[in-house]
Every structure is written in structure tokens, then in C-alpha cells.
Amino acid sequence: MSDQAGPESARDPAEFVARMRELKRRSGLSYRQLEERAAARGEVLARSTIADGLRKDTLPRPDVLGAFVRACGAGPDETVAWLEARDRLAAEPVVTRPAPGPEHETGPEHETGPAATPDPGTPRQPWWRATPRRPALLAAVLVLLLGAGAWVLWPGEESNEVPGTAFDIGWYEIRPARTPELCVTDGRERTGRYADAVAVQLPCAEIEVPRVALRPADEDGSTYIEWHHPEEGRGCLTVLRTGSGTGLLEPRDDCAGMDIPGQFFRFEPVPETPDTYRVHTDGSEECLGILDDEEVAGAEVVETPCADEPAQQFVVVATGETDTVPTPGG
Template sequence: MTEEHAGGEGAPDPHGATDAASFNARLQALKDWSGLNYRELSARAEALGDVLPRSTVANMPTRSTVPREELLTSFLRACGVSPGELEDWQTVRKEIAVRGVYAGGTTEPEIAWPAESARASGSVADSSTPDSDPDLDPDLGSDPRSRIRRTLVALVAVTGLVLAAVSVVAALVHDEGGDGPKTVAAVLTAPAAGDVQIRVIGSDLCLNERRGGRSGQIHQRECEGADVPLYSLKDLGSGEWRIVSDHPDYGPGCSGIPSGGRIPDAAFEDSECGDPTRVETFRLEPFGTPATGYRIVPAGSATANSCVTVVGDRTATWAKLAQATCRPDARGQLFSFDRR
């Protein structure tokens, strides 16, 4: 390997892969070994003069075909593979592709390469949204039953929102001198499917990224103008949720914790949905009676008793968010999901 990496052992290699599935699994292992997320891989490829569409790479481990030669080269170079190692990968890829031809199968994915390249370089606007991505919402379609389901979900969400606003917290009113001005505190909003602004309880800052940043790191900032990316909640059922992001530069994605949550202070970040190495499912647990906020708890994290937490000064603008041990007082770990 020519670049610094997160792994402490040698890089995974392609030897032993006999079909597309095992080859792509080794590519996923190489990506994990590099310590880079898809956004960082795309940025590194661009710096090397290559094109590596993030949406295509994110789906690579689950494809039933080996990637095209030019895509594989860009991916390997971004991971830091040496020229000799790159040649080994291409040799194994070619052998699997040839076997696929003789078996009568499709050896390479159908990739809209020019359009993907243009999106990666920023020359074509990505019109996709979380609601139009089939990976994010499998219920979408032209079937009337799908529309009925979506209507019922919307009605349930609105009903839950109204009940939460009435029963959880209405408002705290301070009347100066009886007839003086009244100050109304922010209303605590319960989670409901749809577009939200995620507010940090105690500082009244909102979750956001730095515009132009490539890491996907989530920070807190003033709620006014906190729209990079725009967030929405997707109810997965059984008390679990996905936090979907829509970035003006990078398109749709999901908030998550890298490396399966194995690192106690791992960053809370936005990236492509569907990366099997990330925790992208959360429980939104009420805290207090009545609830004073909701904890964002990574579901299935390798680190037990962990919560999404504001790191450092919880009142500071641009403080980072990360996974940390849930605190008894939940300080810096409570959020409200205000409707947009």
C-alpha cells in the first residue's frame, strides 16, 4: 500500500476469490482496511485524477457482477493499492469476468458512467432525493396500494405529532409584571416520519455539516440556515429509525456510526446508505417524565450503552457529534425533531 491506512495488518488481496460475490466481498474488506468512507474515497480519487462515483461504489459489495476495469482501478488507487497489487486485482477480476462470459452470465454492471462521472465532478445536478431512491424507500411505486399505505403513514405521523405536542410539552411562559412581554420556550417535538430539523436540547443548536466538507462529520450550528444537508426520519418499525440526509452537493445518504460502532468515540457522520460496516439504524428514546428530549441510540452498536453526543462544549457552535457512553443526566445527548 502506498497510503497511510487504518488497518494494523496487511491489506486484503483478491486471491481466493472465485466469483463476483467473493471478489466484491474482498473489495469491501479493502475499503474497511483503508479506513475511508465513500465520500473520502471519492475525494481521494478526484485528487488522483480519477473518477469514482460514490453512489456506484456504495453498491459495489452487493452487486452480482464484478466492477468494470476503470472503476476498479479508481477504487484501488483511492484505497492506496500499489501498482503491483493493482495488477493482481485486475488479473483476478479478468479471470472471473471471462468465466462469467462462458457461463452465459453478465460479467459487468450496467453503469451510467458519463452521468455518474459528471455528478462526481459537480457538473450535473443530482436530482435524486431520499424519497425517490428505491434503496431508501422500498414501498414507492405506481401501485395504488402503495399510495394508500403512504397516505395512512402520513395520517398516523400527523396524529402522533399533534398528541406529542399537546401531551409532552406545550410551552413555558414567563409573564413580566403581568402585562409585560411573554417569552415562549421551544416546543419539544416527538419523532415522526418526514422532514425534520434536529435540534440539540439545552443549546437550541441544530445538526448540520460544514458546507464544502468531505468527511460527512455532523456538527451543531445555529438552526437558522442549518440546511446542509436537509434531514428526514424514516420509521423502520419496531421502534427503530433511519436518519436520511439530502446534501446539495453529494445527494441522498444516511447518518451513521462507522466501523459498526466498535470505536467508543466514533464520529456521527453522513455518508451513502447501505454500507454494511456502518450503524445506520437508531432508537429515538424519550428521556424524563414528561420527556425533556430524545436520545439517539445506535441500534446494534458494538459499543454497549452508547448515545449520539455533543463532544466538548455542548453550547459551542460547530461542536462535533460522536458516539459516547450514555450519561445518567443525558447532558449533550437530548434532541428534538422539529418539523420542517
């Protein structure tokens, strides 16, 4: 894709969102900065909503799109172009492209049925469908109306951002609530499908490194989970969302917060259970849990849909160590 690919060339919602990601990249702005720029215009554009939406292949609501592109620096004409392209794609019917062959007809009369999932290993076949161009005047009016400001969400979303407990910077132990003799620490994925260090549960008494620190990531209660190793240095636990390690947590030295959404965590207190939390990932509907609800040493910590289950509850306590947690880059 060209760096200058515009929304009008997007052939489907997935390509449209890809162009939104490219617009953000060209803007050079972080999610936090986009939120702040929207707020300066009287609009409310939550960081978690942006981060979650840009991972999807579904069209945003017009108010989301308008706030987003304006925060990225788009002027009125460019904003209108984005809104018109979005409306064009929203008006198109969902079609299936059957594989060519004698048993498949490829005429337009056969382009019905549920949408097929493209093979990620093959390029998407180009196809276009003519749709009436919406008058620019109507889109411009929409831009002005959206400028009034409102909470903006992706389609079908409700705000799922939970209040996070604000921890002081310091050294902590994170223990699965069902197996308090185990701690979340450095280990290896047991099948060998992912070779690098990941988060697992191991006996606390046997752990020497890494040390675990919590650090506030923003003023709204999000937290970095840091590992500090005498040789490897500082690493922020990061949810892997692609490749062979998908769903696992890996320590990474590029602690970039909302620019790497999988590094933001919110600790939601479990009612009537002191020091016990569900750990949400970056404002999504996912939480940390133990793979397959296992209680054995070595079981991996993974991202999984949030549920009211003991396997997703963790005890978080300060170690009482008084030395200062090293500052980033220090």
C-alpha cells in the first residue's frame, strides 16, 4: 500500500481500517495524543476504543471516524472524503467469491451468501461495485454535527473499560488465586511452539529473577507489569496477538504503552476478596488467566475472554522491598 493511499481506494472494510492505521502512522501521534487532540476539539475519543477499533476489520461509526481523522490532522475536505468512503462501503452488500472451477459459477447472480474468510496467505482478489456518490454537502453537514462532541464507540460496542486500581511504583508478587504457592514469572511455553520467554506460574520459593514491578501507565488506572532482570534489563509484559505465540505474554524492552496496546493492564478488584484482582487487557473484553485452568507449575498465563472464574483471579501484594524500581531508560 502506498503511504498516500486514501480512503476512496479501499475495497472493503478491512482495507478501510488498514488505511485508518496508515493515517495514524503518518500522523506520528500516539493514542494518548489522539485522545487529547480530540478533547481539545470538544470530542471524546477514548484511547482504548481507538486501539481496539484499529485491530478490527469492521467499519467504525461515522462519529468515531470523524473524531479520529480530525485528531490525525485531517481538514474539512479530507474528513468529508473519509466519511463518504465509509458510507460507500457500508452500503455495499456482503458477497462471497467462490474459487474458480467447473463446479463454481462466477457470475454476479451467484455473489450471495455469508462472507468468506480470505486466506491470509493469498492476495485478496480485486473487485469493485459501483455505488451512488453521496452528496458532499450532506457529508459536510454531518462533519459539522459530529464536531459537537460525544462519546464514540465502534459498532456494537459499549464502553468496557473498567476502573483500574492505581498501584504505587514498587516491587510486587502476582500469584494465581487458586495456587498461592505459585507466582507469575519467567518460563517457557511447554509445547515448544514459541521459543522465547513467556509468563508462566512457578513455585514462588524457587524464583530468584526476574523481579516484578508495577508502574502506573496513565492517570486512569492502567498499569505496566514490568520484569527486571540483572542481565536482560527491564521488560514490559506484552500480550502477543500474532504468530505462533498468540495469546501468550512476553517481556519486551520496547515499553510503549498505548502504541503497543497489549502492554496496558487494568486490575479490577474482586469483591470481598482482599488483594485479589481480575486483570483486563487494554480496555478489551479479554483478561489474563491460566491456560486451560491448570493448577500445575509451568502452566502458561494467557489472554482469554473475561469470565467470573477463579482461573482469572490473581493475588497482588507488595514484597516489602524498599529499593527503588529503576526508571525507564535508567
